[in-house]
Amino acid sequence: EAGVTQFPSHSVIEKGQTVTLRCDPISGHDNLYWYRRVMGKEIKFLLHFVKESKQDESGMPNNRFLAERTGGTYSTLKVQPAELEDSGVYFCASSQFLVAMDTQYFGPGTRLTVL
Amino acid sequence: AQKVTQAQTEISVVEKEDVTLDCVYETRDTTYYLFWYKQPPSGELVFLIRRNSFDEQNEISGRYSWNFQKSTSSFNFTITASQVVDSAVYFCALSEAVPGNQFYFGTGTSLTVIP
Numbered sequence: 001e002a003g004v005t006q007f008p009s010h011s012v013i014e015k016g017q018t019v020t021l022r023c024d025p026i027s028g029h030d031n032l033y034w035y036r037r038v039m040g041k042e043i044k045f046l047l048h049f050v051k052e053s054k055q056d057e058s059g060m061p062n063n064r065f066l067a068e069r070t071g072g073t074y075s076t077l078k079v080q081p082a083e084l085e086d087s088g089v090y091f092c093a094s095s096q097f098l099v100a101m102d103t104q105y106f107g108p109g110t111r112l113t114v115l
Numbered sequence: 116a117q118k119v120t121q122a123q124t125e126i127s128v129v130e131k132e133d134v135t136l137d138c139v140y141e142t143r144d145t146t147y148y149l150f151w152y153k154q155p156p157s158g159e160l161v162f163l164i165r166r167n168s169f170d171e172q173n174e175i176s177g178r179y180s181w182n183f184q185k186s187t188s189s190f191n192f193t194i195t196a197s198q199v200v201d202s203a204v205y206f207c208a209l210s211e212a213v214p215g216n217q218f219y220f221g222t223g224t225s226l227t228v229i230p
Contacts, residue, residue, distance in 0.1 A: 003159070033217070042119070043206065045217035059217065091160065093218075100210045101148045101167060104218060106160035 002026065004107035006092050012113045018080040021110045025074070025094030031055075032075050033095075033104060034067060038088040046090075049075060050098060082114045117142050119209050121221035128197050129229050136192040136224045138207030144168075146212035149183065149190045154204040154223070166190065197228045 005024045013019050025032045034046040046065070047057040051072035060067070064083070069075040079086050089111050093104040118141040128134045140149065147168045152160040164174060166183050174181045178195045194201050204225045208218040 009158075035218075035220075040222065042222045043208075043218075043220040045219075048217065056217065089158075093160075100146075100212050100216050101165065103150070103162050103165055105162060106152070108158035 004092055004094050004105055006090075006107040006110050008110060009108065010111045010113075012115065013082055014115050015084055016081045018078065019082055019112060021077045021079075021090050021092075021112070023075045023077070023092030023107060025092070026096075026105055029094035029096050029105075030072070031095040031098060031102075031104075032069060033093040034075070034077055035091040035093065035106075036088050037091065037109075038085075043091060046077075055098075079112070082112075084114050087112055087114045117209055117211065117219045119207050119219050119221040121205075121207055121224050123224045124222070125225045125227070127227045127229060130199060131196050133193060133195050134197055134226065136194075136205050136207075136226065138190045138192065138221060140188050140190065140207070140209045140219075142209060142211060144211045148210040148212075150208040150210065150218070151181065151190075151192050152206045152208065154206065156203070160206065163192075194226075197226075199228050199230050202226060202228045 007022045032049040035043045037043045045059040048055045049069040052069050066078045089109040091109045093106045095102040095104045120139045149166045151163040180193045182191045204223045206223045207221045
């Protein structure tokens with residue numbers, strides 16, 4: 001069974017540009033999460049989809065970040081316009097059940113560098 | 116407030132040595148779940164173990180063992196007879212009993228096993 005996949009693996013952009021990250025969860029997983037790790041810091045929650053609906057977006061840093069999950073399958077996270085502090089590794093995770101005990105399975109992350 | 120502390124930023128051991136990675140957590144919930152993930156150089160977070168707050172039994176899986184102590188709010192991870200393939204960043208995470216809740220991660224411990 002395929003795991004969580006993310007694209008691209010790396011992205012280098014200039015301040016002010018737009019970047020779109022994509023995540024494909026494990027097939028059949030209704031729950032999709034986005035996290036971010038800034039260099040040396042903890043991995044921080046950004047938001048959570050249940051199917052196509054945003055269940056919790058309390059971790060989104062500001063309105064330059066837009067996440068979508070049309071059709072309840074893959075998700076995109078757009079940063080527009082990108083700022084220097086947006087640099088980091090963006091992880092996507094998915095889980096099958098909407099319970100706290102359910103394991104979240106993570107993708108390899110997208111490393112975003114904003115110059 | 117929820118918090119996970121991994122005080123060890125980097126650890127180096129010589130192959131075949133035992134090593135313990137510390138994890139201390141904070142939560143107000145009586146029902147919660149603790150996780151360990153391994154991040155090898157390839158980048159993805161690999162799930163290792165989940166433990167719920169009502170089960171304080173230690174767990175052993177091959178060379179890996181976990182010591183959960185509610186009295187000290189710790190969930191430590193020991194690798195016995197370490198191998199070079201154990202070199203990775205290890206993350207401890209907390210999830211609370213709110214359905215669909217986010218994971219709270221520590222800052223990770225980078226383990227290097229020297230041959």
